[in-house]
Amino acid sequence: MKSLTCSDIFQTLKKNLIWVLLIIMIAQVSVWFYQSFIHVKEYRSEMSLLVNVEQKNDTANLQEGTRNNIQLITTFSSVLKSSKITDLVSAKTKDSQKGKPLAKNLTISSDQNSLVFRISYTDSSKERVDRISQGYLAVVEKEMPKLFKGSTVVALEKPETHLIKQGYIMNLIAFFVSLILAAVLILVLTIMDYTIKTKEQIIKLGVTCLGDIPLIRE
Known part of the structure; x- marks a missing residue:
């Protein structure tokens, strides 16, 4: 060689x-x-929601209520991605995706001990992303107070859709x-x-x- x-x-x-x-x-x-x-372009809509349960005014009950709310973070997160919520979103937006297919494109996260949830929805259709995210916000604001008595949902950041860049x-x-x-x-x-x-x-x-x-x- x-x-x-x-x-x-x-x-x-x-x-x-x-x-x-x-x-x-x-x-x-x-x-x-x-x-x-x-490559199929993908769009993502992001929003931030604050989920809280009304507390009594005295300090002792307020601290206990806040502690209970923090313990409910996992429960809130599960409910926000549950089939009940996603089915209602599909019905409201008249979308063909229901249950698991819709939940698959839905991402929910929060910081440790934080009641602020960052929610994003991803899809290849910008029109669908806009429609689903707006419908999701409306359903959550309506249904969460029914599921958790005295709870409120505040949209800290409204849904905003943007193209996912490849980098x-x-x-x-x-x-x-x-x-x-x-x-x-x-x-x-x-x-x-x-x-x-x-x-x-x-x-x-x-x-x-x-x-x-x-x-x-x-």
Whole structure:
């Protein structure tokens, strides 16, 4: 097998630099084409809701009530994503998705010991995202006080829909993959290059070297 040196690899790289740049360029163009024409765009609507239960005015009951509310965080979260709520949302918005399919695109989160819930809904249709998020807010504001007596729902942030951006992760992945492919190409070309470039290579072949012919530049 031919022994490789850094000089050989560098010389091959210089000769084939255009191919290396072309591989990187093709990879980036492929990512752009995929994101622009193949990848399905997704939209997300986000809102923030404060769910609270009315407390009595005295300090002792107020502290106890607040503690009970915090303990109900998991229950509130489960109810907000329950089939009862999602079915009512589907009925109100006259949407074909019901129960689990709708809940699958629904995300509910909150900070530790916080009664503020961040709710997001994701779908490929901007019109559906707008319709479902508005319907969801209306249903929750109406149904939660029925399920939890004395509770109130306050929309701290109204639903806002935006396009989910892909970012530069795919571009970075494509860049590193193209670099690996280019490196493999350079190594293969270097290994397959049996061009005689030095006097030492001639001697290794067992051929007598009679002399050098100088290159005279005009």
